[in-house]
Amino acid sequence: MLLSCTPLLADLAQVRAEPNLEKRSSLALDNADRSLKASRQAYEAGDLKLTQELLDELEKSVELTETSLKATGKDPIKSPRHFKHAEIKTRDLVRRIEAFSQDMNAADRPMAEKVKEGVQEVHDRLLQGIMMGKKK
Numbered sequence: 001m002l003l004s005c006t007p008l009l010a011d012l013a014q015v016r017a018e019p020n021l022e023k024r025s026s027l028a029l030d031n032a033d034r035s036l037k038a039s040r041q042a043y044e045a046g047d048l049k050l051t052q053e054l055l056d057e058l059e060k061s062v063e064l065t066e067t068s069l070k071a072t073g074k075d076p077i078k079s080p081r082h083f084k085h086a087e088i089k090t091r092d093l094v095r096r097i098e099a100f101s102q103d104m105n106a107a108d109r110p111m112a113e114k115v116k117e118g119v120q121e122v123h124d125r126l127l128q129g130i131m132m133g134k135k136k
Contacts, residue, residue: 012060022082025068029089032061032119036093040100048108055115058097062090066122076129083130090123 011031018024039054065086069076076083094116101112 012057012064015061015064021068021072025065025082025086028061028064028068029086032058032065032093033089035061036096036100040103043100043104043108048111051108052111055111058093059115059118062093062119062122065090066125069126076126077132080130083126087123087126087130090119090126094120094123 011034012028015024015027015031018027035054035058039051039058042050042054069083069086072082074082097112097116097119101109101116104112
């Protein structure tokens with residue numbers, strides 16, 4: 001069952017190769033979602049190393065989403081579609097990472113909490129961008 005999780009670790013390279021920045025952002029969010037699901041499977045199977053790798057992949061995917069959207073040069077207020085999509089998806093990821101963390105053994109929770117904090121920070125910056133627009 002875990003063998004199906006390992007190909008995910010190569011997906012981020014494919015996502016980075018996407019030339020359309022908005023599509024890259026969306027693909028990175030999809031990769032983050034798959035990484036979270038796979039990390040839960042790895043954790044349930046007792047593979048803490050793979051769980052950590054997949055959670056790191058999730059965090060990198062969310063960071064790629066943010067950098068890709070910034071690289072478009074678009075103002076989130078004037079063109080909110082992709083920014084709002086990312087804001088909603090990252091809010092959902094934060095909620096789901098929190099639930100995963102609560103399901104973990106107390107000793108293992110810090111690995112999920114660290115990732116949750118990083119995703120929360122990206123979410124907050126996306127939301128602030130949508131509310132306040134691009135800084136001049």
